């Protein structure tokens with residue numbers, strides 16, 4: 141009995157429930173995407189700037205774990221054009237049906253994905269970018285509010301942005317940024333969205349590829365402990381803002397949270413991943429595969445971090461969101 145929580149976007153994506161797991165770079169690999177899709181949500185591989193052999197391997201691993209649909213997240217505006225073209229070709233060759241793009245809308249990237257037979261969902265942070273994504277041929281819009289974890293494209297809260305995007309486009313809208321609970325899912329539906337897109341809620345999932353240190357910090361943090369800054373910008377375009385957990389590194393910024401230039405930041409190696417240097421102020425977050433001063437890296441998390449209380453399986457997280465949403469709807473109806 142899927143009921144009211146089965147929304148039209150679910151048929152577009154091929155899932156039971158409109159709980160989308162954000163394609164978090166490094167963090168959202170096959171184990172997490174498969175667990176979310178297997179639980180009836182929509183899992184997504186976070187493959188930003190990843191080489192094609194890794195993308196191929198992760199897609200195969202998801203398929204090994206579940207026969208449910210899942211997506212691949214890519215970031216056209218932060219990926220070298222040649223690599224991006226190869227990534228698209230790999231996704232097509234591996235039979236991917238849904239791509240989730242983020243950051244500046246690049247119409248040619250949507251057209252390229254569509255030409256290869258894949259549908260594109262675009263995550264945006266403003267009404268104008270939502271309109272641009274619709275005009276480019278996206279099939280749905282993810283509207284990201286400023287309370288989101290990781291890279292944050294806009295400046296407006298989800299509460300304000302989601303209904304405005306829903307009014308401005310004809311496409312299904314999914315709410316992103318601050319959603320980690322069943323109450324949040326019901327609220328998103330009341331705002332005009334058909335579902336929610338969650339990063340922070342799944343960051344400390346057992347299956348997430350985030351390092352234990354990052355997961356523990358997420359579990360301990362309260363919602364007032366995040367920082368919005370463009371200081372973690374090595375590897376990304378100038379001005380790209382993120383939301384991270386407050387740390388000694390963010391405290392060292394003082395009032396200078398914005399205005400950082402990736403080309404002017406000295407490369408100071410503070411960690412390693414399979415021999416690859418990881419620099420302070422890069423957009424790398426601590427992963428299982430890294431060693432070094434990991435607490436000095438970007439500890440991405442959104443304001444809903446205060447709703448995450450334990451490291452636990454993704455299927456439990458999905459089930460709790462759905463159960464709480466049903467309870468909340470019943471409570472509203474009973475009033």
Ligand SMILES: Cc1cc2nc3c(=O)[nH]c(=O)nc-3n(C[C@H](O)[C@H](O)[C@H](O)COP(=O)(O)O)c2cc1C
Nearest residue numbers: 162164165242288289290317318338339340440442
């Ligand atoms: C650890 C982490 C990594 C992220 N990496 C990506 C990414 O690679 N690509 C992307 O499109 N969004 C990324 N995001 C942003 C998410 O897509 C989404 O907008 C955000 O998580 C929603 O807000 P929430 O964290 O409150 O759920 C990331 C978010 C987090 C928390």
